[in-house]
Amino acid sequence: MNITIKDVARLSGVSKGTVDRVIHNREGVSRKSREKVQKVIRELGYEPNVYASVLASRKEYEIAVLLPSYKSGEFWELAEPGLDKAAEEASSFNISIERIGYDQYDLESFKAACETVLSAKPAGVVMAPMFKNETAVFASRLQEMGIPYVFIDSKIEQDGYMAYYGLPMYQSGYLCADLLCMGQVPSRVAVVRIIRDKHRQSDPTVTRRAGFLDYMAEHHPDCAIDNVFIEPNQPGQAARALKEYFSTHPDTRHIVMFNSRIHLIVDFLERYGLKGCRVIGFDNLPANISALRKGVVDMLVTQHLEEQAHNAIQSMTDYIVRKKLPLQRDNFMHMDILTRYNAD
Amino acid sequence: MNITIKDVARLSGVSKGTVDRVIHNREGVSRKSREKVQKVIRELGYEPNVYASVLASRKEYEIAVLLPSYKSGEFWELAEPGLDKAAEEASSFNISIERIGYDQYDLESFKAACETVLSAKPAGVVMAPMFKNETAVFASRLQEMGIPYVFIDSKIEQDGYMAYYGLPMYQSGYLCADLLCMGQVPSRVAVVRIIRDKHRQSDPTVTRRAGFLDYMAEHHPDCAIDNVFIEPNQPGQAARALKEYFSTHPDTRHIVMFNSRIHLIVDFLERYGLKGCRVIGFDNLPANISALRKGVVDMLVTQHLEEQAHNAIQSMTDYIVRKKLPLQRDNFMHMDILTRYNAD
C-alpha cells in the first residue's frame, strides 16, 4: 500500500541505509547514488512514516517558550491552555516544552531569559517580542546557531523568523472604533491608558491605538479624543483619575482601553454609575469577562492567544519532526467580538 | 524512561502477548491473570505507545461523515476545511474519512444515505441531524451495531451519542437581538424567512428565532416583529416580496434572517437603497462576507463549522485509536460577531 524506504531502496539499487543517509543529508553517499535516490523519492512521492521514525529514533527535543511571566488573571495566562495542549501533542514526538518567563517591564530580565534559552540550545524557540531591539539581537543569535523561532502576539520587522501567529493589531483598533460608534456617534471619547506604557518602545497597543484614531479621523473628525492616564499598581488611583476627568468632562459617554486591563476601571464605573455609557476593552481575561457579564463593560475585542500559542508550537514540532515549514509565514488570526450574550 | 508493555508483562509474571490480550479485551486470558495485569497497568500508569501500536497493526478504519450535500457557496461547504484537516491527521492512523451527502430537504435521500453508511460498517459516524425522527432511528441502529457517533451543528434529544459539537442556538438568537437593538431601539423588525423552512420538523433556526423573540419580549415588548417569507429558488421573488413588505411598512429599519442566507436579500437592499437600515444575518458564507464588506449587511453572527467538524472527527479518531472518550460530551463552541472590519 504505502511506499516505504525499502521500496525506494530497491528501485534505486541501493540499501535502505543509503536511502536513510540521503533523506537526512548525511555524508557517505556518492553523488551518483544520492541523485538516483532523490530522483526515485521524487518519482514515487515517498514520504517517511513519521511514527516509525519517532519510534526508531530516541532523540529528545526541546522547544523553548519565551513569554512574559504573569500573575493569575493576567493577559499572558491566556496562552497557558494552548501551551498545555501543544505540550501534550508534542510529547508523543519526544519533544518537551520548556517555558521561560521574564518581566515584561524589565529589559534586564528579558536579556537573562534569552541567555537561559541560548545556553539550553533548544531545537526551536517560540516567543513574543516585547522589547524590539533586544529581540532583534536575540533573533540573530538564534539564527547563527541555526535555531528556528516563531513569533506570537506581535512580531518585529525582521527576516529569518519561521512563522508568526497574531492578530492584526491595527484593524483591531479600527474595529473597536466602529463598534464604539455604532448607533450612537460620540462627540467625545475617553481613552484610558497605563502610565507605564507611555514610554515603551514596542507596544502592540500603539498600533491598535493608531487604527482607532484613524477610524475616528476618517469617520468622525469632530469627535474629541481625551487621554486619561492611570497607574495599574495603585488601586484607587484609577478611580480618582477618572473621577477627576469626568468632573471636567461630564458629558463623555464613550470609554475605551487598548490593553487587556479594562477590568481596572470597573470599580470606578460601578460606583460612579455612569448610565448610557458605552465601554469597550480588549482581551478575554476572566476579570474582563465578568465585567462583561455584569454589564459594566459592553464589548470586548478578543484574540485567541491560546490558539496562537498552540499553532506556534505545532508548526515548530512539524518542522522538527518532518522538516516542514508552515504554509504561510504570517498568520493573522481572527478577532472576536464579545458581548455579555456570547461570553459563554 | 517510559513504561512499555514488556515492563507490565514482567511485573505481572506473564508474557507481552497476554498483556496485549488484556489491553484489547480479547479472550483467552484467565480471570486471575487478567486482574493481575490490570492491577499492574493501573499501578504503573502504563499507557500504550500509540505510534508503535499504529505501526504494528495494519488495521484500516473508516469514519463516515453524513452531512447535507451542498452547492458551492452554501452553508455546509464551510465544514470542508475542517474535514480536510482532520482527514489528513487521521490518515496517519490508517483512518480514512468517507463523506456521504444527502439532500437536506428530502427525507428519502437521507434514509438512503443512512443505509449506505450502515452497509459500509464504519468505525464511527459524524453527522448533523436534519431530520429528527429518522436520525433517532438511525442512531439506535448504530448503537445496536456498536458504532459510535457524534453530532455536529445540532443534536437530537437522545442518549447514546459520543459527543456533540455545536453552538448554542438559542443564545445566538438572543445575541442577535441584542446587537440589533444596540444604540438604536427598533419599533419594528422584519424577520425574513424561507418558505420551505416553514414546515420543517427540526430546524436549528427555530431555536434561534425563539432566543431572538424572547430577547425582544423581555427588553422591547412594544417592538413589532414582522415575518417576510421568500422563496430561495426563485431569484427576483425575494426582492418582490420585500418590496411589497416595505411598501406597506416603509418605516422598518431593522432586518434579520436566522438562517445562513442573508445574501439572498442583498440584491434588494442594494437596489432599493434603504439607508440607516441595520441588517444582521448568520454564518460566514463567502456571499455573506462580501455583503458585509460592501456594507449592505452590518453584522453576521457566525459559528466555526469547520472547527466543529474537525473536533468531531478528532474525538472520533481519539476514540478509535486509544479508546479515549472526549472530556465533555456536549461542547458548545463560541460564536463570533463579524463586522466589515473583522471579516478578514
Added chain:
DNA sequence: TTTTGTTCCGTGAACGTGCACGGTAAAGAA
C-alpha cells in the same frame, strides 16, 4: 490407557525507520 477437546498462554515475526558497526573496493604508499 489413548484420544480429543478446551482453556490458557508464550513465541517470534512483522510494521517502517534510525543508526552503529563493519565490510568492500579502489587508490595511494611503502
Added chain:
DNA sequence: TTCTTTACCGTGCACGTTCACGGAACAAAA
C-alpha cells in the same frame, strides 16, 4: 607486491506494538 587510507555502502538490531501460530496443561470421552 603488500599495507594503509579513504570513500562508500550493506547488514542487522532496536524501538513498542500486534497477532497468528502453536504448545502446555488438564479434563473429558473413548
